[in-house]
Amino acid sequence: MFIIGILSLLLIKAILVRNESFTSTTHLTQLLKTEIALAKSLETHLKQEYERLDQIEKFVNVIKDEIRQAQSNEEYYFGNPVNSYLFIKHLTADWYNIEELLPTNFSKNLGDKWIFPSFEDYTGSATGLLRLQDTYKLNTSQLANGEISNKFKSKRLSALECYDLGRVAYTSGDFYHTLMWMQEALDHLDKEQNKTSINKIDILDHLAYATSQQGNVEHALAVTEELLKISPNHIRANNNKIYYETIIKNRTLSKQQRKGDT
Amino acid sequence: MFIIGILSLLLIKAILVRNESFTSTTHLTQLLKTEIALAKSLETHLKQEYERLDQIEKFVNVIKDEIRQAQSNEEYYFGNPVNSYLFIKHLTADWYNIEELLPTNFSKNLGDKWIFPSFEDYTGSATGLLRLQDTYKLNTSQLANGEISNKFKSKRLSALECYDLGRVAYTSGDFYHTLMWMQEALDHLDKEQNKTSINKIDILDHLAYATSQQGNVEHALAVTEELLKISPNHIRANNNKIYYETIIKNRTLSKQQRKGDT
Structure with a gap:
């Protein structure tokens, strides 16, 4: 105990020496x-x-x-x-x-001899x-x-x-194939374990547009509604929903009108 | 079998179509x-x-x-x-x-407010x-x-x-402490599992020099010989070995001379 006591005393002195010599505890606290x-x-x-x-x-x-x-x-x-x-x-x-x-510099270091x-x-x-x-x-x-x-x-x-x-x-404006491959992307996404690679919203967005461009407005509306279930504030999807609904409504009206005419 | 046959035929045609359309198999082999x-x-x-x-x-x-x-x-x-x-x-x-x-840019991004x-x-x-x-x-x-x-x-x-x-x-030219701490480094290195952090040669090199500066040429020679066992072509160590051996030899000679004189 005596030795410990002496050593503690020495260390208190040591702190003082250290403080004088290069840096204070306040300074160390700042550096922390x-x-x-x-x-x-x-x-x-x-x-x-x-x-x-x-x-x-x-x-x-x-x-x-x-x-x-x-x-x-x-x-x-x-x-x-x-x-x-x-x-x-x-x-x-x-x-x-x-x-x-x-x-x-990575691509530069590859050199010119490789054809991409x-x-x-x-x-x-x-x-x-x-x-x-x-x-x-x-x-x-x-x-x-x-x-x-x-x-x-x-x-x-x-x-x-x-x-x-x-x-x-x-x-390239080929909505026929867009539709097929976006539908396929959707099917694969549902079965995939790691779904982080592609966002479902992006697929549905393309699918809805391609479907409408192919003339199937009812299906485009259904896809858009599916998208809005995931992302209710998606601006384009909300605008498109109104647009598709208007087309369908006008179509129904003109049909009824035609029926009424006959 | 019939269907497979047709599909194989289709694929051979497909390869031709592909080749015409964008790139040949030779080109693909090059790209590989x-x-x-x-x-x-x-x-x-x-x-x-x-x-x-x-x-x-x-x-x-x-x-x-x-x-x-x-x-x-x-x-x-x-x-x-x-x-x-x-x-x-x-x-x-x-x-x-x-x-x-x-x-x-890492240090710049840290900002100026941190004192080092x-x-x-x-x-x-x-x-x-x-x-x-x-x-x-x-x-x-x-x-x-x-x-x-x-x-x-x-x-x-x-x-x-x-x-x-x-x-x-x-x-700082303090060879007394150099000697003590290099010896300590050597002791710790021998006990350490992961010895990759510091090279034993570097420690021995400093230890030998500090030892000689403290006047213990015999020990400096022993440390230098230990270094040369690990790295036989170490230029400075080889030169120092000759130097230390010469000092020891001259010292022994002058001792013998003094003995002869008395």
């Missing part, structure tokens, strides 16, 4: 606030960075799996139009999203796939489930992949 | 090389980035633990000179290393600790093991932390 702020900022940085790397890693896993499959038999693999569409998509639309998560497909190659491959679908009357569901034939299997498309294909049709 | 190179570059990036984040995370865990302990009783915590030395070290020397792993200690505060707190050690004749091992007293406990210093303290003594 700096350390708390620093820890918080670093944790935010780590969280954002791990999310970023997670996205990149998912992309790497997709293309590594693709490389493995393609290398086993290139002719056979690329012979499947769904495979080659997805392949081009990975090196264009998907890669552009990943590129944004990388340092600006163009965005036109991507839309071209999508349009080609949709044309094939028509020409050979391929069922959208079967195509999306990779069941073109027993011989030519391909992977089951994700909801996002169906949506992206529908988006290409949509941007 | 791009994808392979891309996957490789991205994997390298991920590896480097995960290593970087791992270093930052380790630092965050250290300072979070420190914050938790300090906040429970600031006066008591900072009253321990080992704690306050380490605290200042984390916000200076260690933080400078972490800062290099962060985007350049200066590098002089760091060397000051180290020198203060060494002076305390002398004044109160505190045993280096006990200090390094956090056993200043039963009342004032602090964490056990890592080999790297002992080395860093020795480095401050070394850069």
Whole structure:
């Protein structure tokens, strides 16, 4: 106990010496606030960075799996139009999203010797796939489930992949295919475990518009109402709902009028 | 079988249509090389980035633990000179290393309102600790093991932390403390599970030099020989070995000469 007593005394002196020599406890308490702020900022940085790397890693896993499959038999693999569409998509639309998560010098460091497909190659491959679908009357569901034939299997498309294909049709004003692929995206989304990749609202929004453009206003209204159940304040959907209801109402009125005329 | 046959035929046609429409299989094979190179570059990036984040995370865990302990009783915590030395070290020397792993705008985004200690505060707190050690004749091992007293406990210093303290003594030409703390670093390194944090060669290099500066050439030679066992081509160590051997040889000769003279 005596020794402990002496040591405690020494330490109290020690604190005094330390305080004189470089910094006071008040100063340290102030610096502790700096350390708390620093820890918080670093944790935010780590969280954002791990999310970023997670996205990149998912992309790497997709293309590594693709490389493995393609290398086993290139002719056979690329012979499947769904495979080659997805392949081009990975090196264009998907890669552009990943590129944004990388340092600006990353693509430069890759060098000039690697040829990348163009965005036109991507839309071209999508349009080609949709044309094939028509020409050979391929069922959208079967195509999306990779069941073109027993011989030519391909992977089951994700909801996002169906949506992206529908988006290409949509941007080229092809509402017939937009409708089919958005419906397929919806079906796949319902069955998917991880639903974070694509928002149901986005699918329904495109589906409603494409349906109305194809002339089925009643169905467009039903889809819009489904969208509003999820997102009641969706401005465009609310406006569209009124618009579709007006069309249906006017149609019913003119029908009744015609009936009344006869 | 008939249906499969037709579908296969359709797909062969499909391939032709696809080839005409946007890209040939040869082109896809070429693009596969791009994808392979891309996957490789991205994997390298991920590896480097995960290593970087791992270093930052380790630092965050250290300072979070420190914050938790300090906040429970600031006066008591900072009253321990080992704690306050380490605290200042984390916000200076260690933080400078972490800062290099962060985007350049990170520190700017922290804002001006946080006060950081200066590098002089760091060397000051180290020198203060060494002076305390002398004044109160505190045993280096006990200090390094956090056993200043039963009342004032602090964490056990890592080999790297002992080395860093020795480095401050070394850069200020204080070879007495360099020797003690490098010896302590060596002892801790031998007991540590994870020895990657500091290289044994660096410790031995400093230890040998400090020992020779304290006049113990025989021990300096022994330490240098231990270093050369690990790194036989270490240039400075090889030169020093010759130098120390010459000193010892000349000393022995002059002793013998003196004996002969008497």
